[in-house]
Structures are given as structure tokens and as C-alpha cells.
Amino acid sequence: MNWDRVQGNWKQLKGKVQEQWGQLTDDDFDKIEGRREQLVGRIQERYGVAKDEAERQVDSWTSNH
Structure with a gap:
């Protein structure tokens, strides 16, 4: 998946991102906004x-989703 798709579907993908990086908070996700x-x-x-x-971690996650 390319990053444009991640950014466009950020609200749907936040759960998967949180599974990967569980230490990120809701506030972090609000600030990230798919960027x-x-x-x-x-x-x-x-x-x-x-x-x-x-x-590297982000690239790996993106290529696996």
C-alpha cells in the first residue's frame, strides 16, 4: 500500500497502526493525521x-498492508 492510500484512509487504518505501535496515544493519532x-x-x-x-519500521508496515 502506498502512503497516499494510508493518508486517504487514515481513520480506518488507525487501528492497525495502533496494533503495530501500541505506545502511540489518541492524541498522537490526532496530530499525525495520516502524515x-x-x-x-x-x-x-x-x-x-x-x-x-x-x-524502516513505517516502510515495512506500509509494504505489509
Whole structure:
């Protein structure tokens, strides 16, 4: 799935994103609003990983869905 589809279907996909990254809060999801860079940033903050690792996780999740 490409990121445009994720962004367009954000409300429907939030549950799947929350399954993958359970430490993200509802407030995080409201701020992310389907934007990839915001998701990467929130993953960095909540999980304490580097930007390239967060991007790798997002890319992996996107390709699997």
C-alpha cells in the first residue's frame, strides 16, 4: 500500500497502526493525521529509536498492508 492510500484512509487504518505501535496515544493519532513524517517522529519519541529505524519500521508496515 502506498502512503497516499494510508493518508486517504487514515481513520480506518488507525487501528492497525495502533496494533503495530501500541505506545502511540489518541492524541498522537490526532496530530499525525495520516502524515508519514509525523508518524515517524512520534515513533522516534515514544520508542526512542533513530529516525532511520522509525522510517524502516513505517516502510515495512506500509509494504505489509
